[in-house]
Amino acid sequence: xxxxxxxxTPQELEIMKIVWQLGSVTVRDVYEALLVERxxxxxxxxxxxxxxxxxxxxxxxxQDRAYVYHAAQPQNTVIRxxxxxxxxxxxNGSAEPLLLHLVRDRRIREKDLEKIxxxxxxxxxxxx
Amino acid sequence: xxxxxxxxTPQELEIMKIVWQLGSVTVRDVYEALLVERxxxxxxxxxxxxxxxxxxxxxxxxQDRAYVYHAAQPQNTVIRxxxxxxxxxxxNGSAEPLLLHLVRDRRIREKDLEKIxxxxxxxxxxxx
DNA sequence: CTTGACATACGAATTCGTTAGTACTATTCT
DNA sequence: AGAATAGTACTAACGAATTCGTATGTCAAG
Numbered sequence: 001x002x003x004x005x006x007x008x009t010p011q012e013l014e015i016m017k018i019v020w021q022l023g024s025v026t027v028r029d030v031y032e033a034l035l036v037e038r039x040x041x042x043x044x045x046x047x048x049x050x051x052x053x054x055x056x057x058x059x060x061x062x063q064d065r066a067y068v069y070h071a072a073q074p075q076n077t078v079i080r081x082x083x084x085x086x087x088x089x090x091x092n093g094s095a096e097p098l099l100l101h102l103v104r105d106r107r108i109r110e111k112d113l114e115k116i117x118x119x120x121x122x123x124x125x126x127x128x
Numbered sequence: 129x130x131x132x133x134x135x136x137t138p139q140e141l142e143i144m145k146i147v148w149q150l151g152s153v154t155v156r157d158v159y160e161a162l163l164v165e166r167x168x169x170x171x172x173x174x175x176x177x178x179x180x181x182x183x184x185x186x187x188x189x190x191q192d193r194a195y196v197y198h199a200a201q202p203q204n205t206v207i208r209x210x211x212x213x214x215x216x217x218x219x220n221g222s223a224e225p226l227l228l229h230l231v232r233d234r235r236i237r238e239k240d241l242e243k244i245x246x247x248x249x250x251x252x253x254x255x256x
Numbered sequence: 257c258t259t260g261a262c263a264t265a266c267g268a269a270t271t272c273g274t275t276a277g278t279a280c281t282a283t284t285c286t
Numbered sequence: 287a288g289a290a291t292a293g294t295a296c297t298a299a300c301g302a303a304t305t306c307g308t309a310t311g312t313c314a315a316g
Contacts, residue, residue, distance in 0.1 A: 009272090009273060009274085010131070010217055010273090010274095011273075011274065011275095012273090013217065013218065026293095027293080027294090028292085028293090040275080040276095041275065041276050041277085042276095042292095042293095043275085043276055043277070043278095043294095044274075044275050044276055046293090046294075046295090047274085047275075047276080048273095048274080048275090050294095050295090051273090064283090064293095065281095065282065065283065065292075065293055065294090066292080066293055066294085067293090067294085079218065079225075079229065080229060080233060082218055083218075083226065083229055083230070083233075084235075086214055087235070089138055089141065090141065090207065090210055090211075095230050095235040095236050096236060096237075096240045096244075097207075098211065098230065099227070099230055099236065099240075099244055100244070100247075101207065101208060101211055102211070102223050102226065102227055103244060103247060103248055103251065104251075105208060105211075107212075107215070107223040108223050108224055108227065109224075110252055112224045112227075113248050113251070113252050114248070114252050116224075116227055116228070116231060116248065117245050117248040117249055117252070119228075119231060120231055120241050120242070120244065120245040120248075121245060123231065123232075123241070124238055124241050124242050124245070129273080129274055129275070129299090129300055129301045129302075130272070130273040130274060130300090130301060130302045130303080131273085131274085131301090131302085132301085132302065132303095133302080133303085137302090137303060137304090138303090139303075139304065139305095140303090154263095155263085155264090156262085156263090168305080168306095169305070169306050169307085170262095170263095170306090171264095171305085171306055171307070171308095172304075172305050172306060174263090174264075174265090175304080175305080175306080176303095176304080176305095178264095178265090179303090192263095192313095193262075193263055193264090193311095193312065193313070194262085194263055194264085195263090195264085257316100258315105258316090259314100259315090259316085260313105260314095260315085260316100261312100261313090261314090261315100262311100262312085262313090263310100263311080263312075263313100264309105264310080264311080264312100265308105265309085265310080265311095266307105266308085266309080266310100267306105267307090267308090267309100268305100268306090268307085268308105269304100269305085269306090269307100270303100270304080270305080270306105271302100271303085271304080271305100272301105272302085272303080272304100273300105273301090273302080273303100274299100274300085274301090274302105275298100275299085275300085276297100276298085276299090277296105277297085277298080277299100278295105278296085278297085278298100279294105279295085279296080279297100280293100280294085280295080280296100281292100281293080281294080281295100282291100282292085282293075282294100283290105283291080283292080283293090284289100284290080284291070284292095285288105285289080285290075285291090286287105286288090286289080286290095
């Protein structure tokens with residue numbers, strides 16, 4: 001079966017972040033987590049999670065009266081798909097310009113930059 | 129209600145790419161460039177460019193009978209904004225995880241990785 | 257001067273993302 | 287048992303994004 005669309009809409013992503021963080025959740029769990037940030041209706045969360053389940057991002061099983069949801073794919077896989085879609089859409093598939101932007105725009109703390117530079121060194125020397 | 133996109137929507141971006149590449153364009157120029165990739169109506173392009181002008185991404189001036197459009201902001205500025213929005217939405221504002229994904233997923237050719245590693249070295253040693 | 261080419265203006269249809277109300281069911285509390 | 291509570295299903299609605307048709311105006315060639 002063809003894998004479902006790797007991209008999530010903004011609100012879908014918000015919900016998936018909570019699911020990835022908590023592991024197994026009910027609609028109520030997600031609802032309460034979202035309530036901390038903003039006003040939202042319980043049924044809205046339910047609708048979104050039903051859609052996410054239809055799209056293959058969530059799996060559910062019944063437990064007592066309510067459904068318990070869990071992520072169908074690991075976070076890394078989905079995030080990787082979103083990055084790929086972004087790189088394709090904005091940079092026609094080549095990641096170098098994005099990397100250059102990130103490095104140049106000082107959006108990253110210096111010590112992290114250095115850490116990453118070391119990591120690149122290891123990766124590149126390790127695979128030849 | 130779907131929130132109004134603060135950045136460029138996919139189709140808007142497609143048009144802006146053409147504008148940035150060509151400099152000054154008429155609707156027809158963009159229409160013909162898009163036709164190479166896919167079927168689209170002339171009036172669709174016109175509508176999109178009108179919207180882009182209303183949103184402040186394009187400027188127009190009359191020349192003979194038609195409008196000539198040009199980008200209101202340089203490509204780098206707009207792309208930077210899109211990256212920022214993406215990092216905020218997907219990574220809660222921190223760019224390191226994105227960088228890590230890019231480096232780890234081998235989406236980048238080795239020589240480019242090395243080039244970037246050197247660039248980081250210069251940047252980080254240069255600013256302390 | 258009429259016709260054809262080409263431009264814009266206007267508006268409308270469609271799909272999608274997002275939000276939420278209402279009806280109904282099942283469980284729990286008094 | 288009857289009421290309150292908590293869950294799902296179904297439906298509706300709205301705005302944003304995308305697409306394009308029709309009406310209309312203008313200019314130039316025959």
